Amino acid sequence: xxxxxxxxxxxxxxxxxxxxxxxxxxxxxxxxxxxxxxxxxxxxxxxxxxxxxxxxxxxxxxxxxxxxxxxxxxxxxxxxxxxxxxxxxxxxxxxxxxxxxxxxxxxxxxxxxxxxxxxxxxxxxxxxxxxxxxxxxxxxxxxxxxxxxxxxxxxxxxxxxxxxxxxxxxxxxxxxxxxxxxxxxxxxxxxxxxxxxxxxxxxxxxxxxxxxxxxxxxxxxxxxxxxxxxxxxxxxxxxxxxxxxxxxxxxxxxxxxxxxxxxxxxxxxxxxxxxxxxxxxxxxxxxxxxxxxxxxxxxxxxxxxxxxxxxxxxxxxxxxxxxxxxxxxxxxxxxxxxxxxxxxxxxxxxxxxxxxxxxxxxxxxxxxxxxxxxxxxxxxxxxxxxxxxxxxxxxxxxxxxxxxxxxxxxxxxxxxxxxxxxxxx
RNA sequence: GUGGGUGUAGCUCAGUCGGUUAGAGCGCCAGGUUGUGGCCCUGGAGGUCACCGGUUCGAAACCGGUCAUUCACCCCA
Numbered sequence: 001x002x003x004x005x006x007x008x009x010x011x012x013x014x015x016x017x018x019x020x021x022x023x024x025x026x027x028x029x030x031x032x033x034x035x036x037x038x039x040x041x042x043x044x045x046x047x048x049x050x051x052x053x054x055x056x057x058x059x060x061x062x063x064x065x066x067x068x069x070x071x072x073x074x075x076x077x078x079x080x081x082x083x084x085x086x087x088x089x090x091x092x093x094x095x096x097x098x099x100x101x102x103x104x105x106x107x108x109x110x111x112x113x114x115x116x117x118x119x120x121x122x123x124x125x126x127x128x129x130x131x132x133x134x135x136x137x138x139x140x141x142x143x144x145x146x147x148x149x150x151x152x153x154x155x156x157x158x159x160x161x162x163x164x165x166x167x168x169x170x171x172x173x174x175x176x177x178x179x180x181x182x183x184x185x186x187x188x189x190x191x192x193x194x195x196x197x198x199x200x201x202x203x204x205x206x207x208x209x210x211x212x213x214x215x216x217x218x219x220x221x222x223x224x225x226x227x228x229x230x231x232x233x234x235x236x237x238x239x240x241x242x243x244x245x246x247x248x249x250x251x252x253x254x255x256x257x258x259x260x261x262x263x264x265x266x267x268x269x270x271x272x273x274x275x276x277x278x279x280x281x282x283x284x285x286x287x288x289x290x291x292x293x294x295x296x297x298x299x300x301x302x303x304x305x306x307x308x309x310x311x312x313x314x315x316x317x318x319x320x321x322x323x324x325x326x327x328x329x330x331x332x333x334x335x336x337x338x339x340x341x342x343x344x345x346x347x348x349x350x351x352x353x354x355x356x357x358x359x360x361x362x363x364x365x366x367x368x369x370x371x372x373x374x375x376x377x378x379x380x381x382x383x384x385x386x387x388x389x390x391x392x393x394x395x396x397x398x399x400x401x402x403x404x405x406x407x408x409x410x411x412x413x414x415x416x417x418x419x420x421x422x423x424x425x
Numbered sequence: 426g427u428g429g430g431u432g433u434a435g436c437u438c439a440g441u442c443g444g445u446u447a448g449a450g451c452g453c454c455a456g457g458u459u460g461u462g463g464c465c466c467u468g469g470a471g472g473u474c475a476c477c478g479g480u481u482c483g484a485a486a487c488c489g490g491u492c493a494u495u496c497a498c499c500c501c502a
Contacts, residue, residue: 058500122501192500283502309502314502370460
């Protein structure tokens with residue numbers, strides 16, 4: 001056992017995992033592009049003050065801080081941090097680039113870091129797939145977000161997922177109605193556990209937070225669909241979003257309003273949403289919402305914005321457990337063996353010809369027994385092996401062996417290439 | 426930040442009540458005679474039983490600590 005370790009909660013992605021992962025990213029990226037989003041990347045690190053105070057107390061604690069210029073450890077000085085999400089960096093970009101044409105739609109697929117304790121489907125380094133729309137207050141933005149996320153998941157093969165939808169302002173109205181407008185957070189964290197601990201558990205939690213029993217009664221009547229003062233417009237807004245999303249192709253019934261959905265991040269100001277799957281117990285695979293004040297925190301210029309984020313690692317875990325990951329790409333389709341020095345030139349030229357034709361081709365580097373090389377060919381997953389020995393070389397031919405059937409034929413190189421290309425479609 | 430589980434070969438794991446040379450499967454290496462893989466057969470390499478300390482005549486096993494990892498809570502993707 002090697003005495004080296006990875007940083008906690010981080011991992012290497014070996015080729016077998018990378019092949020599946022790249023397929024997922026490719027699928028998601030194409031869907032994002034299809035919805036008219038443009039790519040953006042930002043640095044792994046931000047200045048600490050850019051990140052602080054955007055995520056709430058809980059979030060701030062989880063920000064990965066970086067020592068000042070990599071030094072100053074004794075004094076504990078920090079001035080930079082690894083980004084916690086892709087939304088705040090986007091807000092900074094918007095503040096710094098006033099010339100961007102406005103409704104600005106961008107996608108961004110990059111890792112983010114959180115100093116969490118790792119557990120199932122949770123890592124300290126993970127990749128978010130974000131789409132955001134800035135510069136519009138239209139509920140169509142929310143609908144676009146739900147539609148693009150839904151399309152991406154569908155393209156990946158997801159069938160059973162639910163989009164939960166709520167509005168921060170409805171939660172605020174409930175807090176006001178029970179006479180605790182300033183205690184939104186503790187109310188919200190209590191009711192957020194409803195499906196986990198049940199009504200009794202939430203009442204206990206509320207009591208522990210010194211909410212009056214009457215307040216709890218009122219709260220549950222509102223959660224149960226009872227009237228909430230002054231939220232008609234927000235409710236109507238959510239219905240509108242659902243209607244638009246439906247027209248944009250989101251399956252009927254997929255989006256459900258849920259008054260218990262809270263979302264922890266401080267910067268959300270309006271509609272919030274998350275996507276959950278029931279099968280592997282992994283919680284949400286996606287989350288987002290509207291954050292109309294965030295950009296203004298950097299520039300003073302208010303720019304409304306909405307976004308949604310897909311968690312690549314969680315999606316991967318779900319797909320893995322549900323057997324949704326296809327065969328995965330292989331290293332090469334053709335493995336060219338190295339017979340001897342006398343035929344090396346012809347061998348290399350054969351590999352080059354295959355590669356020129358666009359056929360993924362692996363070359364035996366060290367030679368050795370032919371049987372050994374064919375074993376190696378098997379491990380690469382190649383479908384064919386090419387052998388060029390003295391007799392083939394002398395006749396200007398090459399031997400093509402089908403590694404599935406074991407059959408082989410000797411033919412001119414150009415025909416060999418054409419045949420492989422044809423078989424690959 | 427809080428609580429639990431686990432740590433034995435490259436991997437997945439056995440290992441009885443504390444007992445002498447610590448095992449299996451898979452993988453790896455070599456061979457089964459010439460230029461042909463998979464299957465089969467034979468042989469082989471590979472271990473500080475995570476680390477440190479303690480109890481004991483004797484510890485992989487029991488106790489304590491450390492480290493790593495994993496799961497749950499909180500929160501989140």
